[in-house]
Amino acid sequence: MTPEITQRSEALFDEAERVADSPKVLARVKHARLSLEYVTVMRRVKSATASEDAEERAATLAALKDFAARCAADGIARPPRRPMPLPWWRQAGAVLERKGG
Numbered sequence: 001m002t003p004e005i006t007q008r009s010e011a012l013f014d015e016a017e018r019v020a021d022s023p024k025v026l027a028r029v030k031h032a033r034l035s036l037e038y039v040t041v042m043r044r045v046k047s048a049t050a051s052e053d054a055e056e057r058a059a060t061l062a063a064l065k066d067f068a069a070r071c072a073a074d075g076i077a078r079p080p081r082r083p084m085p086l087p088w089w090r091q092a093g094a095v096l097e098r099k100g101g
Contacts, residue, residue, distance in 0.1 A: 001039055006036070006039065006040065009036050010036065013029065013032070013033045013036065016029045017029050017030070017033075030074075031074055034067075034070065034071060034074065034076065037067055037070075038067070041060075041063055041064055041067045044060045044063060044064075045060055045064055047060075048060035048061075061097065
């Protein structure tokens with residue numbers, strides 16, 4: 001997914017959230033948006049694990065934990081088609097923490 005497609009997708013989800021006419025519709029939009037957020041947060045994790053910037057790693061770890069909490073609250077235990085055990089985010093987070101994130 002290119003950065004342009006990601007940005008356009010974020011704009012479309014922003015608009016969908018803005019025009020959602022009920023809490024049920026808004027919840028559906030937010031659930032659908034999690035797939036885009038997964039791509040975004042995992043890109044950040046990949047970049048941060050290669051980084052020597054402790055602040056970037058700490059911010060990425062916080063974003064990863066926030067994303068995982070929102071997934072869990074939405075009933076998503078792990079990403080689809082991924083063999084990671086539950087909770088799936090700990091593996092990515094452990095790499096960041098080992099590097100001082």
